[in-house]
Amino acid sequence: MVIKKLIEVITHIGEFFILMKDSVLGVTNLYKIRKELLRQLEFFGVNSIPLVTFASLFTGMVSSVQTAYQIRDYAPLDFLGAGVAKAVMVELGPVLTALIMAGRVGAGIAAELGTMRVTEQIDALEVIGIDPAGFLILPRLIAGLIMVPLLTVLADFVAITGSAVISKLILDLDFSVFFQGIKLFFHSIELFGGLLKSVVFGFIIAAVGSYSGYIAKEGAVGVGKATTRAVVISSLTVLMADYFLGVILYG
Amino acid sequence: MDEVILKLLDLSKSFEGKKVLDAISLEVKEGEAVAILGKSGVGKTVLLKSMVGLLKADSGHIFFKGVDITRLKRKDLFAIRKHFGFVFQGSALFDSMTVYENIALPLEQRGLGRDEINIRVKTVLELVGLPGIENLLPHELSGGMKKRVGIARAFVTQPQIILYDEPTAGLDPVTGIRINHLIGELNRKRNVTAIVVTHDIRSATSICDRIVLLSQGKLVVDVHVKNIEKVEHPEFVEFLKSAKIQEVRNDKK
Numbered sequence: 001m002v003i004k005k006l007i008e009v010i011t012h013i014g015e016f017f018i019l020m021k022d023s024v025l026g027v028t029n030l031y032k033i034r035k036e037l038l039r040q041l042e043f044f045g046v047n048s049i050p051l052v053t054f055a056s057l058f059t060g061m062v063s064s065v066q067t068a069y070q071i072r073d074y075a076p077l078d079f080l081g082a083g084v085a086k087a088v089m090v091e092l093g094p095v096l097t098a099l100i101m102a103g104r105v106g107a108g109i110a111a112e113l114g115t116m117r118v119t120e121q122i123d124a125l126e127v128i129g130i131d132p133a134g135f136l137i138l139p140r141l142i143a144g145l146i147m148v149p150l151l152t153v154l155a156d157f158v159a160i161t162g163s164a165v166i167s168k169l170i171l172d173l174d175f176s177v178f179f180q181g182i183k184l185f186f187h188s189i190e191l192f193g194g195l196l197k198s199v200v201f202g203f204i205i206a207a208v209g210s211y212s213g214y215i216a217k218e219g220a221v222g223v224g225k226a227t228t229r230a231v232v233i234s235s236l237t238v239l240m241a242d243y244f245l246g247v248i249l250y251g
Numbered sequence: 252m253d254e255v256i257l258k259l260l261d262l263s264k265s266f267e268g269k270k271v272l273d274a275i276s277l278e279v280k281e282g283e284a285v286a287i288l289g290k291s292g293v294g295k296t297v298l299l300k301s302m303v304g305l306l307k308a309d310s311g312h313i314f315f316k317g318v319d320i321t322r323l324k325r326k327d328l329f330a331i332r333k334h335f336g337f338v339f340q341g342s343a344l345f346d347s348m349t350v351y352e353n354i355a356l357p358l359e360q361r362g363l364g365r366d367e368i369n370i371r372v373k374t375v376l377e378l379v380g381l382p383g384i385e386n387l388l389p390h391e392l393s394g395g396m397k398k399r400v401g402i403a404r405a406f407v408t409q410p411q412i413i414l415y416d417e418p419t420a421g422l423d424p425v426t427g428i429r430i431n432h433l434i435g436e437l438n439r440k441r442n443v444t445a446i447v448v449t450h451d452i453r454s455a456t457s458i459c460d461r462i463v464l465l466s467q468g469k470l471v472v473d474v475h476v477k478n479i480e481k482v483e484h485p486e487f488v489e490f491l492k493s494a495k496i497q498e499v500r501n502d503k504k
Contacts, residue, residue, distance in 0.1 A: 022325075032360060039347070115346075123305050124343040128357040128408075129333040131325075 016211050019133055023141060023210075026134015037139040044105055044140075044206075045147035052151045053158050055100055059092055060084070060159030064166040077173050081181035084163045089190045090250065093156040095242055098201035101148055102234040106209035109140055110230035113213025114223035122214070137210040141203065148202030149195050156194070193249040200245060201238050208234040255314075256281045256412055256444050257302065262311035264297055271297050273468035274311070281411070284438045284445040286455035288472075288490060289465035295448040296340070298465065299414050302446070303335050304328050333361070336405030336413035336443075340420055342397035344389040344404070350376070351385035354404045361408065375403040379433060395426035399433065406437060412444040413437065419454050431457050452490040464490075 026033070063084045068077060113136060116122050125132045160182070167173040212230035216222045257279040264272040271294035279285050289295045300306040302313060304320055313320045320331055344353050351372055358368045376382050379399040389397060398418060405413050418434060419427035435458050438445045449455050455462050456476050464472035464487050472484050479491065 119341055120339045120343040121345055123300070124337070124339060124345070124404075126305060126329070127303055127332055127335060127337040128360065128404075129329050130356075130360050131329060 012215075015215070016207070019137065019211055019214060020141075020207060022131065022133035023137040026131060026138045029134055030138075033135055033139050036135065037142060040139045040143035041147060043108065044101070044143040045150060048101060048104060048147070048151055049154065051100055051104060052097055052155050055096060056093065056155035056159040057162040059096055060088065060162030061166045063087060063092065063159065064163040065170065068167075068171050077167075077171060078177050079181050079185075080167055080171070080173060081160075081164065081178035082185040083181075085160055085182040086185070086190055088156050088159045088163070089194045091194075091242075091246075093159060094152050094194045094198040094201060095238065097148060097152045097155045097198065098205065098238045098242075099235055101144075101151070101201075102205050102209075102238060103231055105144075106205045106230045106234045107227045109206065109209030110213040110216075110226045111223055113137075113210060114216030114226040115213075117214060117216045118219050118222055132214075137207075137214070140206045140210050144202035144206030145199055146202075148205065149198040152195060152198035156191075189249065193245075196249070197242060197245050200241055204237050204241060205234050208237060254281045254316075255279070256283075256316060257446070258312075258314040259302070260312040260314070262298075262301060262308050262313065264294075264301060264306065264308050270468050272301070272308070275465075275468075275470055277463065277470060277473075279412075279444060279446060281444055282438070282442045283461065284435070284447065284459040286459040286462045287446065287448045287465055288452060288455055288462055288487075289448075289450060290486075291450060293465050294468060295450075295465055296416055299337075299416055299446065299448050302414060303332055303337060333408065334411045336408065336410035338398070338401045338405045338413065338415045338418055340417040342389075342394075342401040344392075344397055344400060346389055348388075349385065350381075350387050350389070350392070350400055353389070353400060354407050357404065357408045371407055375407045376400075378406070379403045380429070395422050395430070398422065398426075398430055402430070402433060402437075406441075406443070410443065412446065415445065415447040415449075417449055418447060419449070419451060427451075427454065428457075434458050450490075452494045 064080065067080055067083045067087070071077075071079065071083065113122070116136070122132045122136070125135060164175055164178045167178050168175060209230040212226045212233070216226040255278050259275050259277040262272055262275040263270065275298065287295050287298060297306055301308050304323070308321060311321070315331055315334065318331065320328060323331065345356070348356070354372045354375060355368050358371060363371075372385065373382070376384065379402055381396060381399055381403070384392070384396070392400065402418075415434060418430050422430065431454050434445060434447065437443045438458070445458065447455065447458055452462070456479065459476060461473065461475055462479065463470050464484065466486050472482055472487050474482050482488070
């Protein structure tokens with residue numbers, strides 16, 4: 001039983017990488033998938049702006065309150081901006097954005113491709129002579145690689161701004177002090193390391209969602225399973241990748 | 252007309268230990284219309300999808316104009332599929348695309364110019380009796396309209412062979428007759444070879460030259476439509492009875 005399950009997992013991992021390889025090879029037909037790419041850029045990026053803004057605003061605001069509470073016994077509030085900004089750029093911005101995207105976009109991709117699979121639309125592409133990997137998955141991978149980092153920049157900006165506003169309103173910390181703290185202790189690796197993480201997370205969300213939907217079967221039930229699988233696996237993989245990237249970048 | 256366009260040789264396929272296709276052999280000649288008849292769940296769609304490599308056979312060979320497609324690399328398989336059209340049971344139109352985009356997609360992939368694509372899309376929509384619906388989305392179409400758009404998409408590339416999976420399933424009789432008429436017209440007037448999977452023997456007799464019966468994984472009957480009265484196989488006779496063609500047969504006797 002355990003061996004059978006293990007073989008199943010290894011088979012899935014193998015099929016996943018074969019599908020990704022076939023998708024990347026589709027890059028030679030980039031011009032032909034431009035419409036689908038634009039659609040995915042909109043789905044990944046533009047449509048996610050309200051959700052990411054809302055979530056990162058409140059995350060930034062609560063970060064101010066929590067950090068102030070944690071440092072009040074051993075550090076002056078002048079360091080609040082530095083502490084919040086580091087946490088946001090290194091960890092909160094990329095990870096929070098990725099988890100939101102895994103729930104919103106990863107699930108959406110799995111549901112869309114899963115429905116296309118069970119209604120034979122993917123078979124129809126194959127019969128037309130179009131490789132579904134290059135036509136359907138490559139635009140999603142590109143959209144993930146571009147849009148998740150851009151949304152992370154937005155999330156970082158909104159969270160830090162929200163934090164600064166709350167610091168002023170509740171903790172009476174001047175904006176100039178807050179931003180001076182950020183400036184004094186800023187290291188570019190914190191910003192660019194966070195963005196590098198978000199590029200990897202973007203790939204994970206798009207790839208796991210695509211594979212999950214692509215292999216869906218058993219009608220509506222199968223699409224439901226694919227959607228759940230996409231969110232669970234991509235969220236866990238993001239957290240796992242976050243640890244390893246953290247060790248490599250900041251360890 | 253006599254050249255073999257598609258040949259299956261000892262084709263077998265199993266799912267989880269259950270043999271669905273058992274050493275199937277079949278030859279289809281250019282311009283011919285062949286119906287694959289069988290009860291639900293007998294493996295007709297599996298057989299049809301195997302013919303274009305959508306399902307990989309466990310053993311056996313499929314030759315398209317002498318080329319064994321079971322041995323082709325992925326890239327070459329995509330190239331050879333351009334000679335095929337496939338009409339899916341549920342139409343399989345792309346939800347996010349309009350009727351025009353659905354039909355134009357295979358032409359765009361072949362690199363045709365916009366003017367040529369526009370002319371071809373307009374022509375096939377007129378052929379299937381649905382002019383002027385280019386801007387509608389699939390969810391705005393009825394079942395019969397979707398089937399006809401599916402046929403238009405399959406035919407727009409001017410394939411040498413079209414495979415139809417239950418083209419009249421779930422349609423009212425009037426629409427069903429219209430679809431049958433369209434398939435027959437493409438076959439006879441445009442000389443497009445047709446393989447039609449169906450469990451409706453009336454459709455099979457009205458469209459096709461030949462009927463083969465798939466039962467328990469094997470092709471147990473292969474008969475010209477003119478000779479269906481002579482077939483003794485009990486399952487085939489059952490189909491005839493169900494379509495009340497049996498009465499005609501008895502009258503003739």
